[in-house]
Amino acid sequence: MNDQHSDTPSPQPHVIVIGAGPVGLLLANLLGLRGAAVTVLEKNPALAGTTSRAIGITPPSLEILEGAGLVDHFLSEGLQIGAAHVMYTPGGHTLGSLTFDRIHDRYPFILSIPQHRTRTILEEGTRRFPSVTVRYEHRAEEYHERPDKGRTDEGRFDANSPTVTVRCTDGSTWSGDYCVAADGAHGETSARAGITHNRGSYRHRFFMADFRDHTDLGSAAYLWFTRHGAVESFPLPSGVRRWIVQLDRQAPGESNGTAPDLEGIVRQRAGYDLDRGERLWETGFQPSWSEAETFHRGKLYLAGDAAHTMSPIGGQGMNVGFGDAALLAELFTGDHHDADSAVHSRYHRVRRRAARSATRRAAAGMTLGTMRGYPASAVRNVLVRIALLRIFRPWIARHFAMLAFKAGEPG
Ligand SMILES: Cc1cc2nc3c(=O)[nH]c(=O)nc-3n(C[C@H](O)[C@H](O)[C@H](O)COP(=O)(O)OP(=O)(O)OC[C@H]3O[C@@H](n4cnc5c(N)ncnc54)[C@H](O)[C@@H]3O)c2cc1C
Numbered sequence: 001m002n003d004q005h006s007d008t009p010s011p012q013p014h015v016i017v018i019g020a021g022p023v024g025l026l027l028a029n030l031l032g033l034r035g036a037a038v039t040v041l042e043k044n045p046a047l048a049g050t051t052s053r054a055i056g057i058t059p060p061s062l063e064i065l066e067g068a069g070l071v072d073h074f075l076s077e078g079l080q081i082g083a084a085h086v087m088y089t090p091g092g093h094t095l096g097s098l099t100f101d102r103i104h105d106r107y108p109f110i111l112s113i114p115q116h117r118t119r120t121i122l123e124e125g126t127r128r129f130p131s132v133t134v135r136y137e138h139r140a141e142e143y144h145e146r147p148d149k150g151r152t153d154e155g156r157f158d159a160n161s162p163t164v165t166v167r168c169t170d171g172s173t174w175s176g177d178y179c180v181a182a183d184g185a186h187g188e189t190s191a192r193a194g195i196t197h198n199r200g201s202y203r204h205r206f207f208m209a210d211f212r213d214h215t216d217l218g219s220a221a222y223l224w225f226t227r228h229g230a231v232e233s234f235p236l237p238s239g240v241r242r243w244i245v246q247l248d249r250q251a252p253g254e255s256n257g258t259a260p261d262l263e264g265i266v267r268q269r270a271g272y273d274l275d276r277g278e279r280l281w282e283t284g285f286q287p288s289w290s291e292a293e294t295f296h297r298g299k300l301y302l303a304g305d306a307a308h309t310m311s312p313i314g315g316q317g318m319n320v321g322f323g324d325a326a327l328l329a330e331l332f333t334g335d336h337h338d339a340d341s342a343v344h345s346r347y348h349r350v351r352r353r354a355a356r357s358a359t360r361r362a363a364a365g366m367t368l369g370t371m372r373g374y375p376a377s378a379v380r381n382v383l384v385r386i387a388l389l390r391i392f393r394p395w396i397a398r399h400f401a402m403l404a405f406k407a408g409e410p411g
Pocket residue numbers: 018019020021022023024041042043044053054055056115138139140141182183184185186187188283285303304305306312314315316317318319320321
């Protein structure tokens with residue numbers, strides 16, 4: 001067994017981050033920039049997978065990435081979504097449109113980029129900092145904490161007297177002043193620390209796939225709210241487009257184990273012909289939500305999906321996680337790095353409010369978009385038309401772009 005830590009006392013803490021997802025890697029960058037030592041432990045091999053999942057980066061997140069010195073990489077790879085159109089028939093009848101040109105002075109758009117590229121850029125970003133190490137194929141399996149011994153008489157952190165220890169399945173142990181569980185929705189670290197989650201699931205079901213794009217939809221997002229159900233479509237860089245369809249309770253094709261007929265549903269509800277052979281990535285999901293009873297216990301902090309999950313419809317989960325990372329970096333490296341202080345309990349308070357607010361918004365948007373049949377869909381369409389009247393548009397655009405969600409200000 002080897003207990004790994006720096007030999008020299010550091011004025012900044014040593015943080016162990018469990019999970020090299022987008023949230024853990026962003027946190028590593030933000031801490032590295034502030035001179036903190038960070039060890040990221042990731043159970044999978046380096047940047048495994050090409051999963052697309054989160055594709056929309058909102059202006060508040062772009063501000064955080066700017067602070068991390070990485071926004072130019074994202075802007076050069078991502079595609080800027082400047083408008084969203086809500087339709088109600090395949091024939092192109094519009095309920096209303098939103099433009100994002102006034103939502104932010106530097107970032108008047110939502111940046112579209114697949115999650116695996118986000119992870120790669122963030123991982124490459126960590127290499128700028130000698131104090132940050134990402135250890136792949138290190139699966140954390142035990143978490144221990146002891147009373148605050150990590151402090152010198154001058155109040156500085158001394159990495160030789162660590163207070164948290166994480167043991168991996170290969171027998172290695174990693175010690176530091178704080179631990180952040182950024183190990184995702186199925187992460188086990190919180191349970192090991194005795195933190196429970198409240199959970200629930202929604203009755204809606206969806207299927208999504210990314211396709212080579214041969215449509216005329218350009219760089220705008222499109223939502224079809226039809227009486228048969230919803231279809232959403234978002235552009236991705238490199239000539240790719242994501243299509244998400246609301247499924248029936250018993251989706252076509254599901255009974256015999258094959259993937260749902262997304263192409264047929266898109267043709268019926270949106271009027272576009274997609275080629276099944278051009279599906280680049282696909283997944284089905286039934287949205288759910290979860291919230292940890294606390295986002296912070298002792299020296300352990302939960303961030304991203306480890307702390308909260310929400311319906312992916314609305315595209316907010318990763319962005320809320322980015323807000324968690326930004327506030328944690330500030331708290332760990334500010335003048336007040338005492339995990340037991342009131343300043344640190346602010347993390348739980350502020351980020352839980354942000355997560356709850358995003359969870360409610362995601363659920364409300366999903367409920368509105370998924371109303372089917374008469375009269376529900378007709379009533380919904382009237383509401384959407386009103387919401388997209390010129391006077392409400394700026395507010396709705398800000399809502400869509402999560403502008404109320406700053407790291408410290410949940411809105
Ligand atoms: C279908 C779908 C679509 C989505 N679309 C959007 C969207 O458009 N916009 C948006 O903002 N969000 C979206 N989300 C949500 C988004 O994908 C998540 O919020 C985001 O991945 C959370 O990042 P994370 O870093 O917290 O967790 P994860 O991405 O889950 O990363 C956790 C990491 O921890 C590692 N790990 C787990 N356990 C251990 C262990 N014991 N030891 C070491 N490593 C461990 C895992 O291997 C993983 O790499 C979507 C989600 C889904 C499912």
